[in-house]
Amino acid sequence: MTLSDSIEAEIHWHPFELNPAMKPEGQNLREHLAEKYGTSLEASISARQTIASLGEELGFEFNFTDEMRIYNTRKAHQLLLWSQSQDLQLDLEIAMFHAYFTDGKDVSDENVLLDIAESFGLDREICQAVLEDSSWEETVASTEQQWLEAGINAVPAIIIDRKHLISGAQNSDILVEALREITHQKSDID
Template sequence: MTTALKIDFVSDVSCPWCAIGLAALELALTRLQGEVEAAVHFQPFELNPDMPSGGQDITEHLTQKYGSTPAQQAQIRDTIRQRGADVGFTFSPEGRGRIYNTFNAHRLLHWAGLAHPAQQLALKKALLQACHRDRQDMGADMVLLAAVQQAGLDVARAQAILASDEFAREVREREAFYTSHGIHSVPAVIVNNRHLISGGQPAGVFEQALRQIAAEPAQVAN
């Protein structure tokens, strides 16, 4: 018997651990085929909502934000690359180079979730690859539209969204909802509105947690 689960994946495009967590979650769901059928919805979270256009050098940003040294950052990048490789996600060996504002990426993801839910995952993955594999400017319309095209979505419609403030209010409301409910770091994987799995966990952790949740008595997931 297959158990249906609702999964809200709260994350930011600029977060490398979100790329790792998503790849690991996908791997876990593949292993759980026949046991679990999951509907995954991507929810917005901005690690740096005040990041200006043009972004900031990543070494400078991480030093200012966390107090880490370039040597420590290089070590973390090595760990991230290896964790990504373990679940099939490729990170650039040089890291991201710069960090950018991701609000428009979240607006496009919100649109995809409403109008084309079956393709929201493809857009999310295209955006993550553009950011972490290809080191592109995630605030640039051309980069975002290329991801839209890669995901098989309507580029003209996406261009119209970017030229307006469409879905800005909705994205901010969703961000406020999750932060007001205690989500202050990502990825945050919320299952059936009740269970929280925090961080870019290995696939085995996701697999075990989802199997345990699926075994619980049926709950209504609105």
């Protein structure tokens, strides 16, 4: 029996910007990692190769380049938060990952975001209004603040049943075991 046969899950993405103060033009990814984490060129290359290899195993293509930039993702988070009400959040999230990591697109660019949204049948004008609406920006900021206050300070952070936290990039075996254990605990209570 696979995990998908034994556990029913509903996935919700929540806003969490790693670099909320990032300038609109972004920054070279390698330079950013060196400045923020002290990552050497060799460590950066090695990490990107590992990520690309893991992605390939899952059918996702990472195209890291030396010119790759990291961008401010506030607008992307606004659109993703709104898209939950349209039942398209997961689709848009994956499409944004693909646009950035595979196609090298600037996901802070409103036209890139609107093109992605439109490709899923969403009305471009409505999506433009979401991107321009300061209340969506405020909701993203307040949601991020709630997670910071709850002790989340890095991603990925997987929260199950609003009480179990799996933090950091984990091997799939660890995730499967944690999900099985949580499910088992829950079935003992029910």
